[in-house]
Amino acid sequence: MTGAFITLEGGDGSGKSTQAGMLQAWLEGEGRTVVRTREPGGTELGVEIRRLVQHTEGHVAPRAEALLYAADRAHHVATLVRPALERGEVVLQDRYLDSSVAYQGAGRELDGGQIRDLSLWAADGLLPDLTILLDLDPAAGRERMAAREDAPYDRLEEAGEAFALRVRQAYLELAAAEPDRFAVVDASGSPADVHARVVSHVRAMLDADR
Incomplete structure (x- = not known):
């Protein structure tokens, strides 16, 4: 059985973690072995990089931030993602180079x-088989995040409305440029409704690979 690389993308509060958990359960019910991971933070080195770029108060130069994410990606792909794909497993990942x-x-x-060039170099050219973009209005995402009592300080979440709008637009442009890889899913519904839409895209991708 061939491996599959599936990534979940979207703005803060779009439900990536919730959908990843539901999709993992569905895939395992289909008999697939799933490696669920995230960027940054999918390895021990990634956990430290995640702390530096997301939970450190104060300014981090944008280029330094980009390089830290690329360093995490290079290590993560080489030590976790590619080995799992070579074993024929499904790698289900929260965020990747599109982030x-x-x-x-x-x-x-x-x-x-x-x-993008930096990220592809770090990942040695590896692209996902399917990228699910959970699309949500940033205002709705902020409401969801505000309701989370256990959320740690996150520099990116405090970047402001204009930042969030630029991010959403960039995601939609990426999806439009690569329609064969991306599936855009409206993330404003209930978790069950969103999950059903996600599964329809994942099922189609897996069936095409058989």
Whole structure:
């Protein structure tokens, strides 16, 4: 059985963690072995990088931030993602290089093409088989995040409305540019409704690979 690389993308509060958990359960019910991971933070090194870029108060230079994410990606792909794919497993990942293009490129107003090139170099060219973009209005995402009592301090969540709008627009442009890889899912419904839409895209991708 061939491996499959599925990533979940979207703004803060779009439900990536919830949908990842539901999709993992569905995939395992279909008999697939699932490696669920995230960026940054999918490895021990990634946990430390995640702390530096997301939970450290104060300014981090945008280029330094982009390079830290790329360092995490290089290690994560080499030590976790590729080995799992080679074993024929499904890698289900919360965020990947599209997050870097959207957040560090559009959000931080760096060159999105340069960020993508850096990310592809770090990942040795690895692209997902399917990227689910959970699309949600940033205002709705902020409401969801505000309701989370256990949420740690996150620098990106405090970047402001204009930042969040640039990120959303960048995601939609990425999806439009690569329609064969992306599936845009309206994330404003109930978790069950969103899950049903996600599963329809994942099922189609897996059936095509058989």
